[in-house]
Amino acid sequence: MPGPVLHVTGARPNFPKAAPVHRALAERGVEQQLVHTGQHYGQQMFDVFLRQLDLPHPDVNLGVGSGSHATQTAAVLTAVEELLLQRRPALLVVYGDVNSTVAAALAAAKLGIRVAHVEAGLRSFDRTMPEEINRVVTDRIADTLFATSPDAVAHLGNEGIAADRIHLVGNPMIDTLLANLDRFDAAKARAEHGLDGPYVVATLHRPANVDRPADAAELVHAVHAVADQADVVLPLHPRGRERLRSVGLFDHPRIRVLEPLGYVEFLGLVRGAEAVVTDSGGVQEETTVLGVPCLTIRPNTERPVTITHGTNCLVTRATLAAEVEQRLRAGRPQTWPTPPLWDGHAGQRIADVLVREL
Ligand code: UD1
Numbered sequence: 001m002p003g004p005v006l007h008v009t010g011a012r013p014n015f016p017k018a019a020p021v022h023r024a025l026a027e028r029g030v031e032q033q034l035v036h037t038g039q040h041y042g043q044q045m046f047d048v049f050l051r052q053l054d055l056p057h058p059d060v061n062l063g064v065g066s067g068s069h070a071t072q073t074a075a076v077l078t079a080v081e082e083l084l085l086q087r088r089p090a091l092l093v094v095y096g097d098v099n100s101t102v103a104a105a106l107a108a109a110k111l112g113i114r115v116a117h118v119e120a121g122l123r124s125f126d127r128t129m130p131e132e133i134n135r136v137v138t139d140r141i142a143d144t145l146f147a148t149s150p151d152a153v154a155h156l157g158n159e160g161i162a163a164d165r166i167h168l169v170g171n172p173m174i175d176t177l178l179a180n181l182d183r184f185d186a187a188k189a190r191a192e193h194g195l196d197g198p199y200v201v202a203t204l205h206r207p208a209n210v211d212r213p214a215d216a217a218e219l220v221h222a223v224h225a226v227a228d229q230a231d232v233v234l235p236l237h238p239r240g241r242e243r244l245r246s247v248g249l250f251d252h253p254r255i256r257v258l259e260p261l262g263y264v265e266f267l268g269l270v271r272g273a274e275a276v277v278t279d280s281g282g283v284q285e286e287t288t289v290l291g292v293p294c295l296t297i298r299p300n301t302e303r304p305v306t307i308t309h310g311t312n313c314l315v316t317r318a319t320l321a322a323e324v325e326q327r328l329r330a331g332r333p334q335t336w337p338t339p340p341l342w343d344g345h346a347g348q349r350i351a352d353v354l355v356r357e358l
């Protein structure tokens, strides 16, 4: 008997990617275990996602918590290795580009356990992003690579990965979005947050925006200029919260800074927004499918398909306010393209490949 399939999650964006794969494998009768590294923790960054996305409680929570890159990565590597030696899975499935992803993949690869990477091949070509290093390393050591877009397939090919290991399957995060669409209640979100006019939703957590005081101050200036035009609702990631507070983020009457929201509540709010301002990876994809204009405050994106086939646009801190003004004037698009295969069935395609390979 081969061992179970072991899924590793670490951070908030891993859950909407893992849920459809876990569900599709369960439908095919595959024995599975869910391991959470504990990179993200607490009600709003962890528990709420299990509850809302119908994921089982993890079989194991490694409880690694926060730390520097080396500390956190090493803690996951050590803990996952020990677990793999005990459980001897047939296959390890990792998601996205967080520290838990690369550490778990490395532990498995060294033990000769097959690794499947969901969301492989995304490249910003910006090695100052910790995620870019995690992506490149994870793809290098993964055996089976699941890509969400044709550009990702091309990057993997250019890096010398054999075509028969790469599978263009669509986007499991969008499976979760489409499966939960009926729960995203914009009217309820408006009522809950006392919003009666057009509003903008913002999320900010990239180190390049929030870690250094000078960047954070420039960012706050730009977000205040947005709030001069419309109410801004900002469920704020814990990273950078104190930094952004210290440079005045909270000091504008039209900015509502909230704790991180649950998945359903967050996307309810996004669904009713005139525009979203973000530096998140996942939010660029979700807004593309919801048809909400997305202004990404970054110099690059590893998800260019959200620009060519979606509602995304890269902005700088200097251009943000003018871009928002333009979106407020133009209103929401009536029709918009979506990327190929972002149709709600990526989890099924991934499970079909994995079952064949098991
Ligand atoms: C991580 C990922 C990033 C992803 C983001 C999703 C890496 C290198 N980065 O960034 O790619 O976009 O998750 O949200 O893996 N903290 C809490 N509670 C938590 C988790 C974190 O308070 O549940 C605080 C801690 O002070 C911690 C800081 O946030 O030091 C950063 O957390 P960490 O997991 O290291 O990185 P993120 O910025 O969350």
Ligand code: UDP
Residues within 6 Å of the ligand: 012, 013, 016, 203, 235, 236, 237, 259, 260, 261, 262, 263, 264, 266, 267, 279, 280, 281, 282, 283, 286
């Ligand atoms: N999200 C959420 N609550 C929030 C902000 C984001 O549920 O307050 C969800 C969002 O819908 C998406 C995921 O978290 O599914 C994205 O995570 P994040 O932006 O933290 O990470 P990234 O995608 O940038 O790695």
